[in-house]
Amino acid sequence: MTLNYHDVMTTDLSPLADVSEAWKKMGDRFGELKTDYEKHVQSVLGNGNWQGLAYGTQQQYASATAFEFGAAKAEALAIASLLTDAHTELTRLQKAVKDLVHDAEAKDFKVDSSGKATYVGYDNLSEQEKYALHHDPDYAQLQSDAREKAQGWTDNIAKAVKAVDDADQSVKRALTRATSDVSTDGLGFAGFNAHAVGDLAKAGKPDPKATTKTDGWISKGESEASGPGVGTEVSGPDTGAGKLGEAEAHADLGRASAEGSLTNGPMKLAGEAEAYAGAKASAAGGITNEGIQGEAGAFAGGEASTKGRADLGPVGVYARAEGTAGAEAGVNAGAGLDGVQLGAEAFAGAKGGASAGADVGGIGAGATVEGWAGPGAEASLNANKDTSGTWHVGAEVGVSPIVGGALGFEFTVDPGKIADTASSAADAVGDAAGWVADGVGSLF
Template identity: 40%
Template sequence: MTTDLGLLTTAAAKWEDMAGELKKVETRYAESVQKITLGGETWNGVSQQTAHTNFAATRYEYTAAQAQAKAIGSLLRDAHEKFTDLKKKLESARDDAIAAGMTVSEQGRVAFDYAKLTPAERSAYHHDPDGQKMIGEAVGKWQQHIDDRVKAVAELDQNVKTALSVAVIDSNRDALGKGDDESLTGFNRYAEGDLDKAPKKLPDSPFRPKGDDGFTFTGPDAGMKLTGTKYGKEGSFKLYADLAHMTYQGEYKNGSLTLSGLDDMYLGARATANYGITDKGLTAKAEASVGIRAMLEGRAEYGYVGGYGRFEGFAGAEASASTTLSKKGWNGNFKAFAGEKASVAAGTEVAGLGAGATAEAWEGVGAEFKWDFGKGEDGKYHFGGKGGLALGGGGAVGAEFTVDLGKVKDAAGDAADWVGDTAGSAKDEVTSWFD
């Protein structure tokens, strides 16, 4: 009630003046710096192209800074108008309560004003249960009325804070090849200056964990489970003693760019087996391991182009054998190893076609052979294999090729659209020569 709301319009004017000064700087920059990369034949080559991109990006930031400053000024003016209106409504609510025989403290607490009553009226109210009830109901009604007015101010205050916070977050609409924006954390050219249209909550962080919070931790835990083949399901056996299992997954999205990561660590012992003939085909798997293993993986995708890198480490003993035969393909493996090993893997994917390679260093005794031919659980078709051997020291190498038919189809469709659009543009241009 005592805040000088005029300071909001004073601040708004300063932000608007700042936008004007930034416009002057942008104009000077365009005429004296950026100009040297535009046209002419005195400067050509890679350096000129790089400068052209960087200078355009700098000018973009000057333009975006103007838009952001204007938006903040506009938000502050809207805030002044709305706060002034709500303050008047709160004052009116207080005056109405007083006129109805109430008192309102500086803290906004409502009470019945007995001072306005004559001694006889006060005595009558004190000895009249119905009168006391009526007073209580009236006090509660006026208290709620004033509380609602105060709540409206608090909500507006939070909305203004959120709108100002969002206004200075780079929207990146013109980044990553869409325009001249080369900074993911620059000024916000698309800041919203209308408080009614501004977001009422802060956007989620672009880095968001997968699942509930991306982090899971289990253990210690132990148990055994056995199920037979029935109702078209595989039979399974599981025996485990987990000391600890920790997993964290995260993902960053920004337009066509997606970055994701996975960190997984396990310490314990387990043995599992699956077997049966189902509508999915023939399955026979068995594996056992004891020790500690860790895996760290990172992936990046931009449009139809992507890549990944992965590191794995293991210390202990493991053995496994499996084969799966179905209409989707055939895969299997045999592995037995005791000791320590570390592996690195990397690969890339373009328009749904991927290739990757794995290399492992082993310190121990073991052998491994693996093959994949068919469609995996991720929906991609996998073709590849891996082999390794160690007698005290050794290693393994592997390669894999993948085909994502969905992405191949999408890429082909986009390419066809581009060819069609380009051909149409070329036709229009050539035709215009003869007009």
């Protein structure tokens, strides 16, 4: 979103300093967690009393977890530094706009809510002075000079506002890069960014590729980061909505997410990534005219995921990857107009998984595989419709005494896409029939 004059003049930038301090504290806390983990978990299990394949796997994941704690510290401290720089730079540029407006007003120019300047010096004249001014031979030239000077103030204010917006866009780029893990170290892509840069002047530079010719590609993207924070929420029962009630509590060390897409005609590339560290628990249940739903779950640790998709007309492929380190448990069941689902899981340790699949004309199939290091079990079966109207059918089963994993499958059916494909096919058949008819007709 582009900042305008009103945004610049009314925005309170002071919270940036407080948020920066909060991120610094979170970074320091991640450093303490890394030290505690290495001392009380990793080194204890590596005292030589445990040997074998399971031990090797555990140590591999333990090293990755310790790395991610260190990466989380680096990322949080970089964000803290960026926010400090942002507060300093945006405050300086905001003051420049306000000073410019103050100077204009001191010279009898009024600046409206859009940043447009108008000369109002004549308003303070007496009626006799106004009469004399209107009959001055140079009155038209005086009016023209006033309008020209007013336009000069308006242009200078607009340039100063643009400088604030440019700095704001620079901050956005820097924060996006700081929270994007594009290296394969630690737990791989979509983990915490161990290489985050905390210098706004360096990290906020425009991408050189963004200034080159895009050849028809249209890009969209956004990112979000928050934490640390704690909170609880309880609601219900709501007899009107059929909700029996729900409750949620969380203690977040931090969370971040980003998504974007590139589109060029029938081709579209899209991706998402998110990461979370902390603890959360929730429970909910309800009965409505659309079905029955109940679920409960708890999680403590860190998790990250990433997914991408490429489409060319009716043909698409997708892939997902995710990693978790910590403990979780959950159960859910439901049935209604939008499908059924049934599942339960319990796990403690570290696990990573990947999914891949393809769809043609709105019908798709894929598979999921996970590797676990730690005790756990999982089973799920679902058939449901998402907000876009696409139906998902899948199942997954997994077990791990110490080292194990899970396997699953999934099918998708998108009625809207099937209809579009059928319509396109019908058009193609119609065109082909027309060509044949024309060809036959030409023979006679």
